[in-house]
Every structure is written in C-alpha cells, then in structure tokens.
Amino acid sequence: MDPEIKHFLPLLIFGNIENLILAAQGVAAHVDPLILALLSFAAVFCWLLIGTFGTKMAMKYARYINFIGGLAIFILGVQSMVTSIPGMLAFFH
Numbered sequence: 001m002d003p004e005i006k007h008f009l010p011l012l013i014f015g016n017i018e019n020l021i022l023a024a025q026g027v028a029a030h031v032d033p034l035i036l037a038l039l040s041f042a043a044v045f046c047w048l049l050i051g052t053f054g055t056k057m058a059m060k061y062a063r064y065i066n067f068i069g070g071l072a073i074f075i076l077g078v079q080s081m082v083t084s085i086p087g088m089l090a091f092f093h
Contacts, residue, residue, distance in 0.1 A: 007059070007062040007066070008051075008055075008062065008065070008066070010066060010070075017073065019040065019044075021073075021076055021077055021080050022040075022076065023036065023040065024080065025080050025083075028083075028084070
C-alpha cells in the first residue's frame with residue numbers, strides 16, 4: 001500500500017461505516033430504495049473522483065481531513081441513535 005494513502009485508511013474504513021448509517025437512516029425514513037441507491041452510487045463516484053485527483057493536494061491537510069471526517073461520522077452516529085431512542089422506548093412499554 002502506498003504510504004501516502006495509508007494516512008487516509010481510517011477515514012476510508014469509518015466512511016464505509018458512515019455509509020451504512022446513512023443507508024439505515026434512509027430505510028427508517030422510508031426513502032425509495034432505488035433513489036437511495038442511485039444517490040449513494042453518485043456520492044461514491046464523486047468521492048472516488050475527489051480522492052483520485054485531490055489526494056496529492058490534500059496530503060498536507062491529512063490530519064485535519066481525518067479529524068473533520070471522524071467528527072462528521074461521530075455526529076451522524078449520535079444523530080441516528082438519538083432519533084431511534086423514542087422507538088426503542090416505545091418498544092419496552
């Protein structure tokens with residue numbers, strides 16, 4: 001593996017987890033699965049282009065990019081848990 005890209009490996013792993021969280025939120029919100037899939041593929045393709053052509057430029061900002069990406073993933077995870085709490089509490093009553 002290219003040592004320059006190795007800095008972004010945690011963001012790649014947690015980005016995939018974020019994609020799963022967003023997909024679960026889409027299902028919970030009763031979004032049309034076909035539209036959700038098309039938008040997901042479009043987002044992945046855009047990130048592929050950005051990653052392919054912007055990696056060299058972004059290397060000096062790797063630490064900031066990882067922090068901001070991790071923070072966004074954390075916030076989306078907390079948001080998905082908070083919005084599911086009422087449903088979980090109703091299950092136990």
